[in-house]
Each structure stands twice: as C-alpha cells, then as structure tokens.
Amino acid sequence: MTSVEHNKGGHVVTMRDVAKVAGVSVATVSHVINDKPGARIGEDARARVHEAVAELGYRPNALAKTLSQGTSRFIGLVADAIATTPFAGQIIHGAQDEAWKNGYVLLVANTDGNKAAEDEAIAMMLEHQVHGILYSSWYHREITVPAMLHQTDTVLVDCFAAGGGLPAVVPDEEQGGRTATEELLAAGHRRIAFINTTTPSPAQSGRLAGYRAALEAAGIDYDESLVFPASPEQEGGYAATSSIIGSGVTGVFCHNDRVAMGLYDGLRERGLRIPEDMAVMGFDNQDVIAAHLRPPLSTVALPHYELGAAGVRILLGLDPSSDTLPTRIACPAIPRHSI
Amino acid sequence: MTSVEHNKGGHVVTMRDVAKVAGVSVATVSHVINDKPGARIGEDARARVHEAVAELGYRPNALAKTLSQGTSRFIGLVADAIATTPFAGQIIHGAQDEAWKNGYVLLVANTDGNKAAEDEAIAMMLEHQVHGILYSSWYHREITVPAMLHQTDTVLVDCFAAGGGLPAVVPDEEQGGRTATEELLAAGHRRIAFINTTTPSPAQSGRLAGYRAALEAAGIDYDESLVFPASPEQEGGYAATSSIIGSGVTGVFCHNDRVAMGLYDGLRERGLRIPEDMAVMGFDNQDVIAAHLRPPLSTVALPHYELGAAGVRILLGLDPSSDTLPTRIACPAIPRHSI
DNA sequence: CTGAAAGCGCTTACAG
C-alpha cells in the first residue's frame, strides 16, 4: 500500500518543510494556514506559503495542534447498543453531522451495556482529551451515571439520570402519544384503543399520558378498559387482536410499529381491512417496516437523529440545557395510509 | 459541570506532577507506566510512581503519546449510510470491537454517499493521523475509490474497487445463495423458485449462481422460468405472489427478507399457509423483521459484524489479504420456521 | 537503576 505524502527526504511533510520551501518561518506558515486574524503577513509571503502547501501536499497534524492549543476537537459518543436497531445509528448520524458542522470529530465506542466496557470506553475517551462525552441509550430510559463521566462535560442522550445532575435530551413521549391519538381523532374516531407495552418505562407512562390528554381535549371520557397491555413486539400486537376487536373500537393506537405489525396480521387473519374496518396508528416510524406494511403505516417518529444532534449542540453550549429537566424533542406525525 | 482531574495547582495533572510527587524523573514515570521491557527501575521507585498516579488521578494524554511516538492508535471508518439500516451499525460494531481489542479507537464519519463530504471526511482522518481507513458501504457493491484514500492504508468493507488494487472484505453471496437453497432442498423440496432482485449487483448474480449450484448439486435441472424478478422490497415480494403460486413450486428462496415479508402477505391473502402450503426462505436475517414474522422466517445472515471486524484485522495485518481478490465472509443459515 | 535532554509538529506571546 502507499502511504502519506512524503517529501524528497522520505518523511511525511511537516510545517517546517513548507516553511523551508516558502522561504518563511514556521510561525508564518502557521499564521497563514490558520488565517489568524491579527496576523500581518504580506501578500507575497502568503502566496508562497499556499504554493508550498499545494506543491508538497502538506496536511496539518491535528493531534499536534491539539497538544499545543490545549483544546481538542474530539467528542466522544458511548452507546450501549450500536447495532441492535437503526435507532443507535441514527443517533450517531445526528451527532456526527452536528459535530462535523462545528469542526469536531466523533469518537465512538460500543459497550453492549457492559459496565467494564463502559468504564474502559470512557477512560479511553478521557485519555484522548475529548471535549466532552455523549452518553447514549438506544431506548429512552433512566440510567445511573457512570462515575467517571463526571471527569468531563457530558450530556445524556435518549436517557436521563436518576436524580438529575446532568443535561439530557429525550423524546417527548407525552406529546408523541398525544399526536398519535390526535391523528385518529382527526379521522373521526371517537372510540379509540391503546395497546400499551407491559414494560415500565418513560414510553409506557408518557405515551399513555398523551393518549389521555388528547382524549380529554376532545371531550372524550377516558375508558381504562380500552387500554390493553402487550409485549412491545409483533407477537404482542398479534395476541391483542381479539381483545381489540371485542372492544368495539374503530381505531387503535399501538405502543410501537412492531406491535402494529403484529396487529395487522391478526386483523387480516380475521378478514378485517385496514383502515376501513380498523384504523391503526403506530409509534417509532421504524425503518424497513413502517413504510412497507400493507397499507403503509401511519405513525409518529422517534427523533433519534435530532437527539444526537441536540446532544452535541448542548455539549458545545450552542443550545440551552438544564441539569434537572431533560430537553424534550418532539415526535412528529408521519401520516400514511392506515388511518 | 465538573472537569478533568486537577491537582492543587489547578491545571490538569500531567506526568511532571506524578514525577514530582513520586520523587523521580518523568522518564522514570514514563517507563513504569508503560511497563517498558528494558526498563531497570527499582521496586520502590516503581511503587512510588503507582502511588502518585493513584493519588493524583493521573491519566496519560494519548494525543501527546501519539505525537512523540509518531504512530497513532486511530482507525477511521467512513460509511455511506450510517443510519439507513441496522447493517451499517453492525459493521461499525464489529470494527469497533476489533479495533478496541487491539488497542485502537474508531473515528467514524458519515458521508451520505456525498462525494464532497467523503473527501472532507477522509481529509479529516488523515489530519488526525489515522493508522488506516475502513471505507464501507451499507450494501455490497462495486465502487470507485476516492483518490485521497491512497494516501493511507485502506481496506474496503462490503464493497470492492473496479479494477482491484485495494484489499476488500465482502459477503460470500454465492455461498449464501447455495446455503439458502440447500435449506429448502434438505426439507425435501425439489421444485424451488427464486425471487431475485431486478437491481444488477453482486447480490443479484451471486445469489443466483448459488441457487443454480445447489440445484445442480442436487441433480435438479435449472429451470429459468422459476426465477422471478422483483423489486427488492416487501412490495416486490407481494407482487410476485401469483406468479409463484402459478409456477407449481413448493418452496421459494427470496432475494431478501423484505421480499419474503411481502410474499407472506400475498400468500396469506390467498389462504396459503407457511410452510405447509409454501416454504419460504429469506436472506439478510434483517433485525426486527426476520425473527418476528409469522411464522418466524428461516433465512441466511449477512455477516456485517464480521465484515467490520475482518476489515480492521486486515488493516492491522492480522489477517491475510489480497489486492485483487476480495476476502469473502460466509453467510450462515439461520433456520426458523418458514420451511 | 535513574535522569537530563532532545524531539514529535504545532501555536502563541513577544521582539523587532
């Protein structure tokens, strides 16, 4: 394989080489390359430096720059499950784009939820002088903050700390639940079921609260018998089918898209059409699924990309934040054809 | 927020501080911390250094180390679509684990397939003195190598260069197609359809070749009329349903899981049971889908994690590689209940 | 067994 640009001497080209070729000092090279505001450098010198840079194929050593400046351009992202769903990928994507935009680069580490790996990851990031760390979860939940995280600036992404103390960004589950229910309401449905997860979580309580709020705003009494528990997967939705049908409901808000997918199967097996016989609303806007169900699923999106992006903005002090109240990111409606 | 460990002086603790507290020179500190082989350091001095490190909460500056050693511990991963599917996430996961295992850290960049972003990403990685770059695609395809990649060691992951020239790791599509077909064969099917994608690609030709090879090995004549073209999504599989049924086949190998998912719908609508009336085999082992279809889908897995891991192994010279022939990683069968 | 010193590739006051 070939390697980095080398000058005739055989070593990688450095600022000294550029200075030599341009006939100026390294200080001058540094000034023109970085376009230092206060730098009074003559046009000719400036031009010679640029020529030399181009001629030699010079590329600054970002690490050396960091060392001398004492401030790094790294942001660390520690994730608990990088590969389980596209969700983590979207967080990484948002964080990376935003970091980039601000001249930072992303250092990522996966921990698989393993404490030891987590500490090792954080230690490595600290040793690399990260500007700060984004500590993320692939699903919204409460976590206990690894002690080492306190050695640098950190913001929690898609999770939050027990007693607060650290800025956090999470999806607005309640607004999401409200929005989902409103979509059903807007289509004329009055008797609406909610298949909720059996797993205690911000999603479980938040989406339920949103469902109730939307109903109330529409002047509809909350009927506890219309919320059905289910495991948050296709299997859960499928199993809930008869209860849903038996409840005399015309629309159902599913805790997530996977549940909706299972319900689709159950409904179809009984000869029911969507949305004519039953309107169904999902949650998550899960890739590969939502847009390709028959009919395409109306749902509400989990803003993972935004979560990652907002995380770095907060870390860089570009967005306001609070140590006690997580920043909530809206979950927008994605209307398709199941309502 | 709090910040890095500081000593009484108020600045972050450095090797000098440790040396001072331990009553030795920084050279000595360096030697004991790195456990240098040739270093003849007394037990007492060694102990004092360790004590000082613990007492001060000293953490080495990895960047400074890199500078003085002239060799970095970074591996860059440039991906074209970090968030589209879990696939890219799995590549990142595999690469990160393997990098970690060898003392390297992963720098990731997303390009969204955008040439400018790509060049910028590579430039940034070069400036950060990466040891090498993993250039990856989220689906197996031929690419044209960005020129800048030649300035460092690079290995292609889930893609390969037109004329060779760079080591590459890709899934073994043909073996995967063969394996998928063999699963159907092993269940006693003799008349087997193949729903292939309409998109020209290594997957299209490789899986077809595998299908034919398996048939041939089983002494079954290849019948061209049994391979049906379809768009590689749920919609394509659904649309192929009548052709499949009309072909008198008892089993079908689908180009991917999404196609299989669409076919499931089509079959169900016509009252056909899986696998009793029709056996179906997928490809990809796509998360969130494959294991949760009704019945759970038998399929073949795309080895993305392994692709990422093998990529860094090749980059580090731990695995053999070739500049002309991509390394092929096996696609294992994942038997479930659709056959 | 241990330390002084040079060097890695930059940046940044400070002189002039």
Added chain:
DNA sequence: CTGAAAGCGCTTACAG
C-alpha cells in the same frame, strides 16, 4: 510585516 523561542505532554536514546 516576520521570526526566534518557549511550550503543549509525552517518549526515547544516551549517559552515568
């Protein structure tokens, strides 16, 4: 308008 020099936090021959 430009350069010499010190410094960032380490490592590594080289002396002793």
